[in-house]
Structures are given as C-alpha cells and as structure tokens.
Amino acid sequence: MKETISKNKAQRFLALNSRKLKTEFLVIGCFLGVALLVISIALDLFKNDVGFSLFAIKNLYHDNPVHWVIATAPFFLGSLFYLTGRMISERELKLEERAGYEHRQFSILQSYIAALDNGDLGSDLPDTFDNRLVSEQLSRFRKKLISNKHEEEKRIWESEGLARLGDMLRTQKxxxxxxxxxxxxxxxxxxxxxxxxxxxxxxxxxxxxxxxxxxxxxxxxxxxxxxxxxxxxxxxxxxxxxxxxxxxxxxxxxxxxxxxxxxxxxxxxxxxxxxxxxxxxxxxxxxxxxxxxxxxxxxxxxxxxxxxxxxxxxxxxxxxxxxxxxxxQTQALRAQEEELRQNVEELQSIQEQLTRQLDENQLMQKNLDTREKVLAMTTILSESDLFGTITYVNSKFCEVSQYSAEELIGKGHNFVRHPDMSAEVFRVMWQTIKKGKVFQGIVKNRKKDGTPYWVDAVIVPVFEDGKIVKYVGARYHIRDTVHAEKLYLRQLEKIMQGEFAVPASSMSMNTN
CATH class of the missing domain: 3.30.450.40 (GAF domain)
Structure with a gap:
C-alpha cells in the first residue's frame, strides 16, 4: 500500500514537472519569435535610415512581404519549442518510470539477500520480483544453505555425542x-x-x-x-x-x-x-x-x-x-624355570613400563588440569560455528558478561556486542578469520545490565581436513577504560587508513 502511494506521488510529481517544462519551452519559443520579429523590423528600418513609427512599419510591410512571413515566427517557434519540450518530458517520464521499476526490483532483491545473511532461510522471493532466472538461482542457493546448515547440525550432534561417549568410556568401571x-x-x-x-x-x-x-x-x-x-x-x-x-x-x-x-x-x-x-x-x-x-x-x-x-x-x-x-607352571615345571622366568621378567617389564606411562599420563593430566584452571580464571573463552553462533563459553565469559551459559549458547556474538562498536572492525575480523588467519583486536562489549566492558580479543579458526569447522575466541578483560579506548581508537584509525595487519606469528588450529 505504501509503495503504491509513493508511486502515485512520484507520477504526479513527474506530470507536474512535464507541464512546467512544456510551458517553459513554449514561452522561450514565443519570446524568440517576438525577438526575431522585432530584430528584423529594426534592422530593416536602420538599413533604410527611417525613424521608428507606425507609418514606417506599415510601409515596411507593404514594400517587403517577407516581414509577413517573419510575423508568424512567434507562433511557429512557440509550437516547435512546445513540441520539443513535450518529447523531452515524455522521454524523461519513461526513463523515471523505468528507473523506479528497477529500484523496486533491486530493493526486493536486497531485502531478500539481507534476510538470507541474517539466517532467515524459511522464505522465498516475493512474486513481485520479475527476474525468474535470478529468482531460481537464489532459490537454489537458499536450498544449498539449508542443506549445509542441516549437515553442520548433524556434524555437531555427532561430535558432541562422541565426545560424551569418550568421557564415559574413560571411566573406570x-x-x-x-x-x-x-x-x-x-x-x-x-x-x-x-x-x-x-x-x-x-x-x-x-x-x-x-x-x-x-x-x-x-x-x-x-x-x-x-x-x-x-x-x-x-x-x-x-x-x-x-x-x-x-x-x-x-x-x-x-x-x-x-x-x-x-x-x-x-x-x-x-x-x-x-x-x-x-x-x-x-x-x-x-x-x-x-x-x-x-x-x-x-x-x-x-x-x-x-x-x-x-x-x-x-x-x-x-x-x-x-x-x-x-x-x-613355574612351580610345577622346574626344568623350564629359566624360560618361564624370562617370560615373567618380560611381562613385569611391560607392566612397569605401563605403570610409568600411567604415572606420566596422570602427571600430564594434573598439569593440564592446572593450566585449564588458570586459563578459566584469566581468559574469556568461547567457541562458535562458521556463522558466528556461540556453541561454548567458559565460566569467565559468564562472569564478565553477567549472562549464563544457557543464555549465550545458540546466540550470535553480536548478542554481547556494544552498539558503539564500529562495523568496520568486524568486517576486517571476518575477512581475516575466513582466510584461515588469526585476528587480534580491541572490542567493546556490553554486559547484561547494559554497562560496557573492553576486551583484547584473539579469534582463531580451527581446521579439520583442511577446512575451517569453527572459531575459538580468547579474550582478556581490559579494566583500564581510558587505555582501552585509546587502543581502540588507534586500531580504528589503522583500519580506516588500511594499515591494520594480522601479526606475522598468526597461526590457525588443526584438529587432525
């Protein structure tokens, strides 16, 4: 309904401009005709060295019939200019209508692509979009996105199940x-x-x-x-x-x-x-x-x-x-004592080796547990899929953001993004990590109560079989707001000047 009203207003505006243009061309044509008439009379009078008077003009028309032809110039030029203005107006009207039609088609296409980008895969292009070829291509693309999404969900479901099974199988029962x-x-x-x-x-x-x-x-x-x-x-x-x-x-x-x-x-x-x-x-x-x-x-x-x-x-x-x-058998067969003793010693050696290996594994596990505790106390960790949807957060993330893990998992990272953050920073971030490189930058987020907090973020792509399967983010809370804002402004300035670069030591993770 709004589109129809806007279209009617545009048509009335174009029609008004068309009448105005034709009127202006008519006036110009008449003015030029009158000017031509006056100039021809003045030149003829000046040539004959005759003063300007009605009697002289009368004699001029009597002696030179060409002036009667010139007298039709205002009507002739006015008509000619009026028709010219009409042709120009009609052409402009057609061009404006065509431009409006293409703009509406582009707006429909732009809205649909934006919906796909936001994850809305449940709708088709409206029937008002007339380009059937593009419509069919976008429909195939949407189906492919839906298929990829389902495959990704199945893969995550399988990975989580196998991980839980692995924890279960490691228990001593x-x-x-x-x-x-x-x-x-x-x-x-x-x-x-x-x-x-x-x-x-x-x-x-x-x-x-x-x-x-x-x-x-x-x-x-x-x-x-x-x-x-x-x-x-x-x-x-x-x-x-x-x-x-x-x-x-x-x-x-x-x-x-x-x-x-x-x-x-x-x-x-x-x-x-x-x-x-x-x-x-x-x-x-x-x-x-x-x-x-x-x-x-x-x-x-x-x-x-x-x-x-x-x-x-x-x-x-x-x-x-x-x-x-x-x-x-050792007690019963003394004759084979030496052979059996060697077998026993060999088995004992294997058992001791297994015991040492078990002790080393337990020590390694303790070291890993200590590192994980330190990491959980100092680092804000999260994992997300290829679309930025959060799949894991640690306790530090929940502590700083004031959200629970249930409130964060399944949401995009923009759920905690502060509205003051520049979109250019995230554009550079996505360009970097999609190329398989590590992104590091200053980010301003928002807590559940609405207050902001600053972090130094490192986003690492994780590869599996040569393909990126997820992103892991490590963030360090910057408590000095003034210092954080300076770092952020410096970062933003480098981005705008095209000087922002990924550190040379950046590397990705491979789960293979």
Missing part, C-alpha cells in the same frame, strides 16, 4: 556397568526406545553372544539371553561384520514392551562392534521411526569406540590370566 551406561546413552541420544549390547563369550560349550546390557522405555531391563554365533539376525550380523537395517520388524521379534501397550518398533539397527576388523559383540537398537544415515553412522562409530575398550579390557584380562598360569 566393570564391563557390565559400562555396557549399561553406553546403551542407556545411545538409546536416549538417538531418541530410540529400546537397545541391547551382546558381547562375545567364549566358554567350554563354544563361543556365543551374551546379552550384557538391555535398556528400554527409560528403564534398565534385567534379562538373560545367549545367542549362538550365526543364529538369528544378531548372530548373522556378528558373522558378516556388516550393519543390518530392518524397516519391517516382525511382530514377535521384540519381546520387551512398555506399560503403555504392546507397540512394535518400526525400525531395527544391528551394528557389529568391530575393533581392527575383529568383532567383539553386537549393538542393537529399535525405534518407532527410521533412523537417518547420520544416526546410523553415529551408531557405527559408537560401536567401534566401545569395541576398542572391550578388546583392551579383554586383552588385559588375558594377560593377567596368562601371568597367573605361568606362575603356577
């Missing part, structure tokens, strides 16, 4: 408790309803798969079950060493039901637990809806990590068992 924790985590994190872990059990009757842990409907289930190798889907998965996905689950396959009814899962994923191509068990999960490829891939990575732990524990148990057997 017996295998049954660890299997319970893993299957509980997998069922909840993948939004499934049931899950089970079958581990290889080699006994006197032959190898079989024993149900070590079972979790369903938010409860641990105490069920005893063994499956011979090669029997059923689980036994087949163990032999084939390949993931099996079932979209049509038989009604009597899953025996576990909830108190809400007897609903049968609609999707089943059976994943072999492989460690260096050696299968040590099978992970099975059931869901009411089909798992996408990213979740299946996550299950395979979980199974691989868990299998490594199982194999390590199994190997350690085997070593202990062999050591015990060798000690008993």
């Amino acid at each position: 017996d295998m049954a408790s660890l299997a319970d924790d893993v299957i509980r985590f997998v069922v909840k994190y993948c939004q499934c309803n049931q899950g089970a872990v079958f581990l290889l059990n080699e006994n006197q009757d032959g190898p079989n798969l024993e149900l070590t842990a079972c979790y369903a409907y938010d409860r641990k289930k105490h069920i005893s079950k063994t499956i011979p190798i090669g029997n059923g889907i689980v036994g087949q998965c163990f032999l084939e060493k390949e993931t099996i996905l079932l979209s049509e689950v038989p009604g009597d396959y899953v025996k576990i039901t909830s108190g809400l009814g007897m609903a049968t899962p609609a999707f089943l994923a059976i994943v072999p637990m492989k460690a260096k191509e050696v299968v040590v068990g099978v992970l099975e999960v059931a869901c009411f809806e089909r798992l996408d490829a990213s979740r299946v891939r996550f299950l395979e990575k979980v199974s691989e990590a868990f299998a490594s732990v199982v194999e390590s524990v199994t190997t350690s148990g085997n070593i202990k068992r062999l050591l015990s057997e060798s000690q008993r």
Whole structure:
C-alpha cells in the first residue's frame, strides 16, 4: 500500500514537472519569435535610415512581404519549442518510470539477500520480483544453505555425542556397568526406545553372544539371553561384520514392551562392534521411526569406540590370566624355570613400563588440569560455528558478561556486542578469520545490565581436513577504560587508513 502511494506521488510529481517544462519551452519559443520579429523590423528600418513609427512599419510591410512571413515566427517557434519540450518530458517520464521499476526490483532483491545473511532461510522471493532466472538461482542457493546448515547440525550432534561417549568410556568401571551406561546413552541420544549390547563369550560349550546390557522405555531391563554365533539376525550380523537395517520388524521379534501397550518398533539397527576388523559383540537398537544415515553412522562409530575398550579390557584380562598360569607352571615345571622366568621378567617389564606411562599420563593430566584452571580464571573463552553462533563459553565469559551459559549458547556474538562498536572492525575480523588467519583486536562489549566492558580479543579458526569447522575466541578483560579506548581508537584509525595487519606469528588450529 505504501509503495503504491509513493508511486502515485512520484507520477504526479513527474506530470507536474512535464507541464512546467512544456510551458517553459513554449514561452522561450514565443519570446524568440517576438525577438526575431522585432530584430528584423529594426534592422530593416536602420538599413533604410527611417525613424521608428507606425507609418514606417506599415510601409515596411507593404514594400517587403517577407516581414509577413517573419510575423508568424512567434507562433511557429512557440509550437516547435512546445513540441520539443513535450518529447523531452515524455522521454524523461519513461526513463523515471523505468528507473523506479528497477529500484523496486533491486530493493526486493536486497531485502531478500539481507534476510538470507541474517539466517532467515524459511522464505522465498516475493512474486513481485520479475527476474525468474535470478529468482531460481537464489532459490537454489537458499536450498544449498539449508542443506549445509542441516549437515553442520548433524556434524555437531555427532561430535558432541562422541565426545560424551569418550568421557564415559574413560571411566573406570566393570564391563557390565559400562555396557549399561553406553546403551542407556545411545538409546536416549538417538531418541530410540529400546537397545541391547551382546558381547562375545567364549566358554567350554563354544563361543556365543551374551546379552550384557538391555535398556528400554527409560528403564534398565534385567534379562538373560545367549545367542549362538550365526543364529538369528544378531548372530548373522556378528558373522558378516556388516550393519543390518530392518524397516519391517516382525511382530514377535521384540519381546520387551512398555506399560503403555504392546507397540512394535518400526525400525531395527544391528551394528557389529568391530575393533581392527575383529568383532567383539553386537549393538542393537529399535525405534518407532527410521533412523537417518547420520544416526546410523553415529551408531557405527559408537560401536567401534566401545569395541576398542572391550578388546583392551579383554586383552588385559588375558594377560593377567596368562601371568597367573605361568606362575603356577613355574612351580610345577622346574626344568623350564629359566624360560618361564624370562617370560615373567618380560611381562613385569611391560607392566612397569605401563605403570610409568600411567604415572606420566596422570602427571600430564594434573598439569593440564592446572593450566585449564588458570586459563578459566584469566581468559574469556568461547567457541562458535562458521556463522558466528556461540556453541561454548567458559565460566569467565559468564562472569564478565553477567549472562549464563544457557543464555549465550545458540546466540550470535553480536548478542554481547556494544552498539558503539564500529562495523568496520568486524568486517576486517571476518575477512581475516575466513582466510584461515588469526585476528587480534580491541572490542567493546556490553554486559547484561547494559554497562560496557573492553576486551583484547584473539579469534582463531580451527581446521579439520583442511577446512575451517569453527572459531575459538580468547579474550582478556581490559579494566583500564581510558587505555582501552585509546587502543581502540588507534586500531580504528589503522583500519580506516588500511594499515591494520594480522601479526606475522598468526597461526590457525588443526584438529587432525
């Protein structure tokens, strides 16, 4: 409605200017015609040396008929100039209308691109935008952005899940408790309803798969079950060493039901637990809806990590068992004492080496913990994705900004940016870090209560497989406001003069 009103006003303004221009050209033409008439009479009178009078003018028109032709000059020139002004006005009107149309089209395009830049990917170009080719290209670009965003969310989801699993696997627990924790985590994190872990059990009757842990409907289930190798889907998965996905689950396959009814899962994923191509068990999960490829891939990575732990524990148990057997054989077989003694010493040497390595690892862990504590007390840390969305903040960030981690995570860094900050600083920052370089500069932020605070910020891009996957920011609180403002003004002056440069020692982080 506003656009229509503005368009009508513009048309009325152009029409008014058009009438004014035609009137001015008409007046000029008439004036030139009158001037020509007067000049011709004056010249003829001067040539004949006759004084100016009505009688002389009458004789002039009688003797020289050309003056009758000149007398039509005001009408002729006025008409000519009027038509010329009309042509110019019509051309200008058409040009103005075309310019207005192109301006409106450009405004629509500019608004849509700004919306995409702000992360609004849910809308299409309005129907009033007439360039179909550009519209189709932008639509394909928007779909690509949405696809990249979904892929990034899946990658973050997978990375966070594997990180949490890694913390879980590092805990010192017996295998049954660890299997319970893993299957509980997998069922909840993948939004499934049931899950089970079958581990290889080699006994006197032959190898079989024993149900070590079972979790369903938010409860641990105490069920005893063994499956011979090669029997059923689980036994087949163990032999084939390949993931099996079932979209049509038989009604009597899953025996576990909830108190809400007897609903049968609609999707089943059976994943072999492989460690260096050696299968040590099978992970099975059931869901009411089909798992996408990213979740299946996550299950395979979980199974691989868990299998490594199982194999390590199994190997350690085997070593202990062999050591015990060798000690008993030493007492019974004196003839082989020297050989067995060497074996024992070698095993003891390995154990001592492992002990020293463990002590070194513990000392290293203590040093890392101390450094992390010092870093947490002095440095404002944050992590963000490629679009500047905050994914992690430390306690120092929350302390200085007065926001909680829940209030900050998921927001852009401009959430704490002070409105006085120059946009040019952030333009230089994004140009620097997108090139894989480190940015360092003075930034003014705003606390939750509205008061400002200054930081010396260092933004580091993190690479994975040669590509930037996130940004890590370290900031140091500048408490001297006057000093901070001087540094900021000096920085801004260098940027405006094009003298601002990244330090030569700048380097990026690589997670590989």
